[in-house]
Amino acid sequence: MLPLTSSEAGGYCAAVVRHSAVTEALQKLFDLAWQQATPLGQPVGEGxxxxxxxxxxxxxxxxxxxxxxxxxxxxxxxxxxxxxxxxxxxxxxxxxxxxxxxxxxxxxx
Incomplete structure (x- = not known):
């Protein structure tokens, strides 16, 4: 399930994506972001x-x-x-x- 922008009526909408090229691309994007992330509580910077x-x-x-x-x-x-x-x-x-x-x-x- 992917959250989308809020609708004109003031509510929120989402799209359900089943196994497809979109889910594979999203998984690769998540894996890349995860690999480059810094663990919580770990100092970022020159320290x-x-x-x-x-x-x-x-x-x-x-x-x-x-x-x-x-x-x-x-x-x-x-x-x-x-x-x-x-x-x-x-x-x-x-x-x-x-x-x-x-x-x-x-x-x-």
Missing amino acids: ELSEGERTLTRLLAAGMKDEAVARHLGVSLRTLRRRVSELQDRLGAASRFQLGARAAQRGWL
Whole structure:
């Protein structure tokens, strides 16, 4: 059952959708929203990141290449890539672009 906008008569109306392409699309939409959601009571914002992670996220968002970021942080290229991979895993991001988008949604940038 999907709630719709209120009717002209002041009441509310809804549509009952049985198994169809619409229900599959709605399920996928819900699953995507659920995956990107933040659990209740979990702080949203920079408090979730360490200082090093904040710096790393900002440098990546600035568009710096991996080699430059690694030099700036004083770590090896392999360590940098591992840290980026760990951040991607934390946010469920499949790519670095998606990592940036999700970091921005959480207020990390």
